[in-house]
Amino acid sequence: DIVLTQSPGTLSLSPGERATLSCRASQSVSSNKLAWYQQKPGQAPSLLIYGASIRATGIPDRFSGSGSGTDFTLTISRLEPEDFAVYYCHQYHSSRTFGQGTKVEIK
Amino acid sequence: QVQLVQTGAEVKEPGASVKVSCKASGYTFSDYYIHWVRQAPGQGLEWMGWVLPNSGGTEFAQRFQGVVTMTRDTSITTAYMELSRLTSDDTAVYYCARGSRVTTSGATAFDIWGQGTLVTVSS
Numbered sequence: 001d002i003v004l005t006q007s008p009g010t011l012s013l014s015p016g017e018r019a020t021l022s023c024r025a026s027q028s029v030s031s032n033k034l035a036w037y038q039q040k041p042g043q044a045p046s047l048l049i050y051g052a053s054i055r056a057t058g059i060p061d062r063f064s065g066s067g068s069g070t071d072f073t074l075t076i077s078r079l080e081p082e083d084f085a086v087y088y089c090h091q092y093h094s095s096r097t098f099g100q101g102t103k104v105e106i107k
Numbered sequence: 108q109v110q111l112v113q114t115g116a117e118v119k120e121p122g123a124s125v126k127v128s129c130k131a132s133g134y135t136f137s138d139y140y141i142h143w144v145r146q147a148p149g150q151g152l153e154w155m156g157w158v159l160p161n162s163g164g165t166e167f168a169q170r171f172q173g174v175v176t177m178t179r180d181t182s183i184t185t186a187y188m189e190l191s192r193l194t195s196d197d198t199a200v201y202y203c204a205r206g207s208r209v210t211t212s213g214a215t216a217f218d219i220w221g222q223g224t225l226v227t228v229s230s
Binding site: 050 | 154202218221222
C-alpha cells in the first residue's frame, strides 16, 4: 500500500496568515490521483481538492493544491476563521489510503 | 440534493456483528461506487473497501478481508456494511462515501459523504 505522510502534525497560525500543508507518498502517485479533505469536529470530511490541484465545487480560491509524483502541497492563502480544522490527503492511484492528518489551529 | 444518510449509533458486545446502512438520494444510485471509511476516536481516516451497486461487486482493504461484507439493495438505493467478530478496536465512526461513476475511467476522490455512524464495542 502507498503510505502518505503529512507534515506538520499541527500548524498554529493566526487568521489572515498563509498555511502550507505537505503530503509525501511512499511511491509515486501517478495521474495526480491525490485529494485533500477538510474535517471539522463532529462532522464528516468534505472534499476540497482532487486531481492534486482541482478545486471541488464551491471551494473558495484561497485553497490551492499542487505537486506531483510523491510530493503534494495544500496551500490556504489567507486563513479565515472557518478554515481551522483537520486536513487529510488521500491517494486513489493504488487502492486507497489517507494521510494521518494535519490540524490547523488558531495561534 | 445529492446526499447519503446513514443509520444511527450502535452499541455492540465483543464478538458480535454490526450492520450499518447508507441511503443514497439525489442521483442514480447504481451509477456510482460506494466506499466505506472508518475513524477511530481521535484518529485519522481508514479506507475499508467499496461496493458497486449495479453489480454488487466488492473490493476490501486487506486488513478487513474475512470480517467485512458490503452489499446493496438497489430497490431502496441503500448500501450496507457489515463488520463481524467485533473487538474494542472496532469502536469508530463509520462513513459511507460516493466514489467514481462507473463510466469514468479510473478512480476518483470521494465527493459526497454520509454523516457517519458511531459504533461502540463494549461489554
